[in-house]
Amino acid sequence: MTTNKIETYDATLRDGMQGEGMSLTAAEKVRVVRKLDELGVDVIEAGFPASNPKELELFELLAQEELQHAQIAAFGMTRRRDVAAQDDPALQILAECFAPVCTIVGKTWRLHLEKVVRVSAEENLELIRDSVAFLVGAGKRVIYDAEHFFDGYRDDPEYSVACLRAAAVAGAERVVLCDTNGSSLPQQIADATRAVREQLGVEVAVGIHCHNDLEVGVANSLAAVAEGATQVQGTMNGIGERTGNANLVTLIANLELRLGHDLIGPERMAKLTETAHFVDELLNKNPDPAAAWVGRSAFAHKGGLHVAGVRADATTFEHSEPSLVGNERELLVSELAGKHTVLEKAAAAGLTLDDAAASRVIERVKELEHRGFQYEAADGSFELLLRQEAGEYQPLFRLESWRVIVEQRADGKVETEATIKVWLDGERYVTTAEGNGPVNALDAALRAAIVQVHPHLASVELVNFKVRILDEAHGTDAVTRVFIDASDGTAVWGSTGVHENVIAASWQALVDSLEFVEQRRPARAPASAPEAKTT
Structure with a gap:
């Protein structure tokens, strides 16, 4: 019964x-x-x-x-x-x-x-x-x-x-x-x-x-x-x-x-994802991306054919409408993605790309993923690629150089110091900062320079940092991929960097995390001659 x-x-x-x-x-x-x-x-x-x-x-x-x-x-x-x-x-x-x-x-x-x-x-x-x-x-x-x-x-x-x-x-x-x-x-x-x-x-x-x-x-x-x-x-x-x-x-x-x-009931059901994530966060746990119904990947689509099917009729590859439980459909960016994914991502960022531009983005992603980049969890870095293709990208600053010094003393204490030299609005800034590690020191030094011109970036915080060694058989000279999650207190976005040097990879991800915020602000006049950004 x-x-x-x-x-x-x-x-x-x-x-x-x-x-x-x-x-x-x-x-x-x-x-x-x-x-x-x-x-x-x-x-x-x-x-x-x-x-x-x-x-x-x-x-x-x-x-x-x-x-x-x-x-x-x-x-x-x-x-x-x-x-x-x-x-x-x-x-x-x-x-x-x-x-x-x-x-x-x-x-x-x-x-x-x-x-x-x-x-x-x-x-x-x-x-x-x-x-x-x-x-x-x-x-x-x-x-x-x-x-x-x-x-x-x-x-x-x-x-x-x-x-x-x-x-x-x-x-x-x-x-x-x-x-x-x-x-x-x-x-x-x-x-x-x-x-x-x-x-x-x-x-x-x-x-x-x-x-x-x-x-x-x-x-x-x-x-x-x-x-x-x-x-x-x-x-x-x-x-x-x-x-x-x-x-x-x-x-x-x-x-x-x-x-x-x-x-x-349906009204409360729409709070299910929010509530599930709230409990995880209060317990200091990362919400499981693969959790049924409420996970970040629960309604994520990666393969080009799947994305095309979802665009035509979501029921072809989804058991339910994500919004019923307060979740969202996610179109993942990878070498498997089709142009529809790129066009959806561009539209969500307020950008206009034609089919030819979308195809160029796909080829660029394939090339970068072959080198070790991955954009599924790096939505901030991927949007920067889109903006470059759409002609709406402006570098946050022009880099002259950066340097990190790590010193371990006889008493076991380790000190890290970073120095950066950048150009903003035609002015040269040289800043030095200490941190509890190379990435923290670089972040502090970069912020010390750029917040003088862009004070709103002071509210951006790094909330997660992950390192993965690619081609592990190469040992200590293997390529390293870094993921950084950043937040302004409201939204969270990801950025990525890849390099043989883990600090260089971290620098790429760090810069992307800040440039993502700045690119979304109202148009600003170029402060200095921009250099082409490479990822």
């Missing part, structure tokens, strides 16, 4: 934080809650308020928030075996906290009863019944998370279902089938979920909570929904312990846009 309405349950702030390297302050978690609320998530699991001072602080902060849609869930476990539910300190905290929803995790697999908690099967059922009943009596919406349900079901289906029944009889509004070890495959999930629905009846609501150890967390969740689960649990971008949880971002898009279920 299926229903059109699927409840979304986000576990990023609790389960997601168990992933390696994942950590947020209490204030940062509040920011995530606000974003998820704006997205239209139904239930946000904030964590276990009894676990540590940070979680207690979080719940104190959340108690002051006025959410527009989401409800906060507090997470906890069934009572301790030696105390009554009303006397269990952790359950008391759940009952007294402001959160309207309490999610209780309990044992369902006989192996855990024998090896971990060392209680009898019947006593475990009492723990479940007592804990759920106590919180229901305190006025809470109670969700029962059946830990290791699918492992337990394969081992002893009768007992694992009995655990669910105990929670439902005690008043739990929903029982959630958890693939805690991520050990199940879609057909196993489907078979077990169907059996639960048949044995518990339609009056007991079922949810699904999957981990991604076999890389089928999303597929498993979809299989459960197909068999009647009406709540999906997951984390933003699939973060979590080991290989992560089911990706709630992908689940939301798949269920609503591909399967027609009711989750967050």
Whole structure:
């Protein structure tokens, strides 16, 4: 049995934080809650308020928030075996906290009863019944998370279902089938979920909570929904312990846009990419470019035939319209690209190129990529190529020379100093700056000169720097490719440089990153005789 309405349950702030390297302050978690609320998530699991001072602080902060849609869930476990539910300190905290929803995790697999908690099967059922009943009596919406349900079901289906029944009889509004070890495959999930629905009846609501150890967390969740689960649990971008949880971002898009279920609606769906990237950035993670639906490359087209097809009718090479999830179509520039890609890129930059000019750009790209350049992630450098072909390129300055000195002293301290000599507006500038490395020193020296004429460039910051060695068999004399990402606080663009000398390659990318900004400003009169720019 299926229903059109699927409840979304986000576990990023609790389960997601168990992933390696994942950590947020209490204030940062509040920011995530606000974003998820704006997205239209139904239930946000904030964590276990009894676990540590940070979680207690979080719940104190959340108690002051006025959410527009989401409800906060507090997470906890069934009572301790030696105390009554009303006397269990952790359950008391759940009952007294402001959160309207309490999610209780309990044992369902006989192996855990024998090896971990060392209680009898019947006593475990009492723990479940007592804990759920106590919180229901305190006025809470109670969700029962059946830990290791699918492992337990394969081992002893009768007992694992009995655990669910105990929670439902005690008043739990929903029982959630958890693939805690991520050990199940879609057909196993489907078979077990169907059996639960048949044995518990339609009056007991079922949810699904999957981990991604076999890389089928999303597929498993979809299989459960197909068999009647009406709540999906997951984390933003699939973060979590080991290989992560089911990706709630992908689940939301798949269920609503591909399967027609009711989750967050079209207006909020358009915020999906923004929200996914927000969480990654807050966690100091680079958003995965290959992420389904929301990745930078999710709707990227590289081959010439693909680009031509998309221009004729996007559905020829796209499963959905990118804007539905707030993403954008990307036409990648490479030696495989056709003239349509070039024309699209030129139009987006406000440039006019004819077919002949587009063909020349393609040939230029092929030549440069043969030398080691790559423009897929260097949109700034590629736009400069377009501007050169369109006759709308003006160099930012005329270079006379640059020099970098790196000195390591006997005490181990390393100092780097860069000197540049450039011409701007007919004036010669010589500037020297120190930095924590050659590129940083060059950047500082160049900025010291050019901001005297172009002060707006002071706001541009380098936000990423990557080096790749080409032709590794050549060892230390191999060609080096550098990528730089720069930002003005609003947009981010990429630039690239290639040279046998890594500092020279870095200089090329650095100059491109600044020239890209200047070329987009209103037309300015040439300050000095420009030299032809070579890449």
